[in-house]
Each structure stands twice: as C-alpha cells, then as structure tokens.
Amino acid sequence: QSVLPQPPSASGTPGQRVTISCSGSSSNIGRNPVFWYRQFPGTAPKLLIYTNSQRPSGVPDRFSGSKSGTSASLDISGLRSEDEADYYCAAWDDSLSGVVFGGGTKVTVL
Amino acid sequence: EVQLVESGGDLVQPGGSLRLSCAASGFTFSSYNMDWVRQAPGKGLEWVSHIHSGGTVYYADSVRGRFTISRDNSKNSVFLQMNSLRAEDTGVYYCARGGTSGWAWGQGTMVTVS
Numbered sequence: 258q259s260v261l262p263q264p265p266s267a268s269g270t271p272g273q274r275v276t277i278s279c280s281g282s283s284s285n286i287g288r289n290p291v292f293w294y295r296q297f298p299g300t301a302p303k304l305l306i307y308t309n310s311q312r313p314s315g316v317p318d319r320f321s322g323s324k325s326g327t328s329a330s331l332d333i334s335g336l337r338s339e340d341e342a343d344y345y346c347a348a349w350d351d352s353l354s355g356v357v358f359g360g361g362t363k364v365t366v367l
Numbered sequence: 368e369v370q371l372v373e374s375g376g377d378l379v380q381p382g383g384s385l386r387l388s389c390a391a392s393g394f395t396f397s398s399y400n401m402d403w404v405r406q407a408p409g410k411g412l413e414w415v416s417h418i419h420s421g422g423t424v425y426y427a428d429s430v431r432g433r434f435t436i437s438r439d440n441s442k443n444s445v446f447l448q449m450n451s452l453r454a455e456d457t458g459v460y461y462c463a464r465g466g467t468s469g470w471a472w473g474q475g476t477m478v479t480v481s
Contacts, residue, residue: 307469
C-alpha cells in the first residue's frame, strides 16, 4: 500500500478528460509541494508538473495539476494516444524524512 | 542541458555489495540536492536516498543501515554504496537532481540480486 494512494488505472477515449487523484496526509501533501511524473514503458520518468500546478516548458497546457488540503490531482484534457503512460505523484514527507511516491496510475486511451 | 548518467549496475549474489555512480553535467552540481530512486521490475517508483547540497543525508527505512549515499562535488558525481544486498533490492536505480522546480532523471542502471 503506497503512502500516496492513486487509482491503479484510468482510461478515456481521444478528446476526453481524465483525472488522476493522489491522496496524502498532513505530513506530506498537506505541507509540501506535489510533483507529477510521467513514465513511458522502458524509459525513465520525466517531470510533468511541479509545485502542485506548474508546468515545465514543453509540457502542453492539456496537463494541469491542483492541490487541496491533503489531496492532489492531475487532469489530462483532450486525451491523445500518446498520453498512454504511467503517472506518479510525489511529495516530501516530514514524518518519514523522505520522498513518498504514489503507486502510479496507468492511463489507457481507448 | 541537464545530463545524469548512472553506472555500476550489475548482477550480484545476495549479501554482496555494489557501488552505483551518477555523473552529472549541465548544471552547478554543488548547488543541488540529489536523490536515488529505484523501480523493481513491473512495479512503481520507490525513493531510496537523498543527499542535500550541504551534505545532510536521508534514507528509506528499507535501506537504512545497508546503503550509503555520498557526493563528490569536485567530480560532479553522486554515489550509492549498497551492502548486504537482498533479492528485493533488484530493480532499475535512477539518479535524480532535486529542486523546487522538480526532478531531472538519469536513464537508470539495472541491479539484479540473485
């Protein structure tokens, strides 16, 4: 069981919106910024969202992040086939003195 | 451009040791925190260890007492000394550059304990 539970899978048809949730606690998401990473099979993870809702240059605005209290979410709008990947949330945990990751959500485009 | 290149992964017997290295370039290495993250085959990401730019270190409970993280700012490198390896330590080990604007990741190096 991950410290930051995420749904194991999410899916949608092209053009639809998909939302991935990330549930935390006061020691991690409640106090610290949330990051989202995307990983394609056989490759290293790559930053998608930083500090809850900021997009690095090159990440399309179809991807948006938000945080409320001890939970965070990643929205993917206008779903495309190339969005098929695993998505992970992450945050520093003050109680554990370490980084905690979500278990990952596999996004499938139907 | 930020580049992180891991090396040192190998096949090792249970109880053995390995030293992973990560060579960094494209940024002022001494100013950044560095982390190691691993991924067991078919599983999710697991944070392993962190070294602050000032030298403070942190470890996941699963590796504390067996793994040691260190850095050499003169060589722009971070290391992970892994002792008393177990089968459950098997996976791809990624080096990552920390920071408030998110992590940059290396391509990973495979460690197999069998």
